[in-house]
Amino acid sequence: MDMATTTPARERTRREIEQQAMALFGSRGYDASSLQDIATAAGCSKATVLYHFNGKPAVLAAVLEPSRIALNELVAAAEEMPAAAAQEFALTRFIDLAVEFRGLINVLQDLLGTLDQYPEFAQLISAGLRLTEILAGGTDDQLEIDLAKFAINGLLGECRHPGERSDAELHTLCDTALRRILRLNP
Amino acid sequence: MDMATTTPARERTRREIEQQAMALFGSRGYDASSLQDIATAAGCSKATVLYHFNGKPAVLAAVLEPSRIALNELVAAAEEMPAAAAQEFALTRFIDLAVEFRGLINVLQDLLGTLDQYPEFAQLISAGLRLTEILAGGTDDQLEIDLAKFAINGLLGECRHPGERSDAELHTLCDTALRRILRLNP
DNA sequence: TTGAAAACTGGCCGATCGGTCAGGATAGTG
């Protein structure tokens, strides 16, 4: 039994499929990217994709996994802080995440209406809702909570169209916009 | 020749198809609504839909037509005002439009990435771009223009999920958020 | 009433989708 190294071929192919699927989902969206597209981009057959992943949603889950973990860690860390500190922390860290994973935001926007059909992503939705409450600063004012949602919507929409803007520019833009909406000092 | 009344049957069926298509596009999106779905909802056959409309994109164009006209009139009116007045005018009137046509915003978000494939909607896109410049107050500051885009993205995202919020609540929310982002006095 | 134009439809087409399966290539091990 070999336990020092994982099987090389399996991992190599899996990662290649994941990376190409991430690129395709990001540029065309989930529904518009067929298994055949992913297989061709990864240099294998469609059957191979389904050999490594148990259906198309499993490919999506694998692609979304790193961002899911990062968002959960962010929310978990913020929930152990006082409200004001959590608000500031969530704002800066969430913008970092949105910029880092901006290619995947197309996917999320695509599936926001149908995400509830995939129970494996329920946790991602609840983390997003929790984030809005933290960003609203723990207030009871429903308008402020809605404004936080508004801000997140604007941020997601802004991160969808890639290319023209650098990471730094996008970061500055989102930071300014969120602070204006939430009335936070820079 | 009868010119006082239009042929009743044709117009009646056409309008029924338009209305059902609008409802389906709004709730499920354009791609997820098949011609068969529209036909069933309208109480006719799929072939009838294609008898009245020259392909699925033509159905979309008909559904989007009222909002397209309204947006064009808004932009045209604003462009004949001084920058400050145009900004205030565009802000209030655009929120009115977004609330009125909120069901269709799902469609626009769905197709933003592929709208350029349909040349009949190029005018709609250019009107949207022109609106952001007007909302930015005619400034040269690129950050302010980007913030205006951010605001529109947030507004569109907010109008996507129907039901829970009343028109008045949605209107107040969008008005507050846009004025905060654009730093306009209420 | 009647005949032609308008409105409508069932059935079919080619393409594409996600997914399955039996079997071929390949690689690591005794």
Place this chain on the structure above:
DNA sequence: CACTATCCTGACCGATCGGCCAGTTTTCAA
């Protein structure tokens, strides 16, 4: 070398998509 477990694939499946067409039903004016 031979054997076996893993990796991989072509062929195929049922479903659904947008679209087309021949032919039937309805409408309405002469």
